[in-house]
Amino acid sequence: MKDWQIHWEDAGAVLTGTRILHPFRHRFSQGMTYVVGNNGAGKSTLLKLLTGVVSPFEGDVHFTRRSSKGGREEIPAREVRRFLGYVPQVFTGYPQMRVEQYLRFVAIHHGLARCIISEVLESWFRHPTLAALRKKRMKGLSGGEQRKVGLVQALLHHPHILILDEPFVGLDIEERLFFQAHIQRIAHRGMVIMSTHQLEDISMEGTLCILEEGNLIHQGFTKVKGTWLEDFFAASVK
Amino acid sequence: MRGGGSVKSEREELDELEKKWMSRMTSFTTPVPTPEDTLDLIARVKEQAQKPEKQAEVAPSDHQTGGWMDLIISQWSFYGMRSWLMSAGWMICFSLMIGAQSITIVPKDEAGVFWIQAVTLTIVLSIAYTFRPQNEGMAMLERLSVYSLAAQTFVRLCMVMGFQWILAIPFSFVIPGLDNGWLFLWQWTIPLFFFAVITFVMAERWGMGASLSVSLMIWGGQWFARKVLPEVSLMVQTEELSFRPVQLVSLVVAFLLLGAWYISQRRREI
DSSP: OOOOEEEEEEEEEEETTEEEEEEEEEEEOSEEEEEEEOTTSSHHHHHHHHHTSSOOSEEEEEEEEEOTTSSEEEEOHHHHGGGEEEEOSSOOOOTTSBHHHHHHHHHHHTTBOHHHHHHHHHHHHTSHHHHTTTTSBGGGOOHHHHHHHHHHHHHTTOOSEEEEESTTTTOOHHHHHHHHHHHHHHHHHSEEEEEESOGGGOOSOOEEEEEETTEEEEEEEOOTTSOSHHHHTTTOOO | OOOOSOHHHHHHHHHHHHHHHHHHSOOOOOOOOOHHHHHHHHHHHHHHHHSOOOOOOOOGGGBOOOOHHHHHHHHHHHHOHHHHHHHHHHHHHHHHHHHHHHHHTSOHHHHHHHHHHHHHHHHHHHHHHHTOOOOHHHHHHHHTSSSOHHHHHHHHHHHHHHHHHHHHHHHHHHSTTSOOSHHHHHHHHHHHHHHHHHHHHHHHHHOHHHHHHHHHHHHHHHHHHHHHOGGGOTTSOTTSTTHHHHHHHHHHHHHHHHHHHHHHHHHHHO
């Protein structure tokens, strides 16, 4: 994976006249980034803008990666889509579809070759908690089950950039471990940006961004061995 | 973003942040597990750690530029087999009903207009169902597809419209009592296309609620207009003087609306 970066250049967001995000500068890099903040702090809006499909009210959000010549090249948001996985805060799938049918639909939209879709799906459905969902209709799934399908649809094509909006809500410990393992694999090779308001979700070393009322009030590195927030900022960026 | 300053001020800042966030973070209280639960969980986690579920790796070369056939397959499943069957069943029902009535009660000419009214109502409702509002998360995921939103939406529209059209063709030729023939095919095809396009374009522009209301008003208005003001009605008989001009204007309006939508959609995506 080619060392992706997302450049947040004074981007801000306004929704129906209300300021959601104030402009700031930041560079999201390889590895794990946790975005924490209260409800209404602007986490979900930040993540939506990071997908590149929503334009900021002001400023710019753009993607770069290492080019074959050694420098960095800017990649249009449209081209980034095939390398990007996203779990929205509210994920329902299409109610009329069965889980397998929905994931097949998503795989096509991720641009996976038709000949490998079945193999990819089979490998996911080997896991017992997902196998049980295979023939269920999306409208019949519980909140936790919808979340699992939401995570699988984002991981299906092994994205280089993974953006997750509170992905573990409603999952039990075993399911969290299962998905954390996959997310960690992507974080080792690519970029994962995850919003959360639960400390136990912060299980990897990485960058921590704290949002408050639409402002990025602090950024630093997480230190998982530590016990509390002080440790997260032990090596804070100045 | 704050940073820098002396060690002391940073320390103070951290203390302050810690106090502030301690109360804000959602507390997580785990239920006290029984010893059996703990052993069971350890065994399962160990098993998972020893034998990691390996997902089929997808190399970037496995990604392809989405072909039209893939897009069509995906959009077929989006509408759902149940919906396809329901619209087919509904079309069979009203075609048989009108066919039966046209032999005994309704004059032949009127039967054809009744049938066109039913077909156009079917297409309005089918489009409304297909493009029903989604939550924001799903709308975002659609936009993250390798296919442009314009291409996805256009294929979906064509499939729903095409399916209803193909389904209606045999009925328009075989239902007893209708003025079966090529001219009748032309007579109902244009209204079907016109209603599909206006319902779709208005839904994209102003939302499905407004679109459905206006489309049904136009649809209802046609019914009255054919008696009161046949010059603006799509439901007139083929021998009426206004038939060809009205059909032609409807066709042009529908194409213009569709073209304008496609151009604006592409421009927005670029």
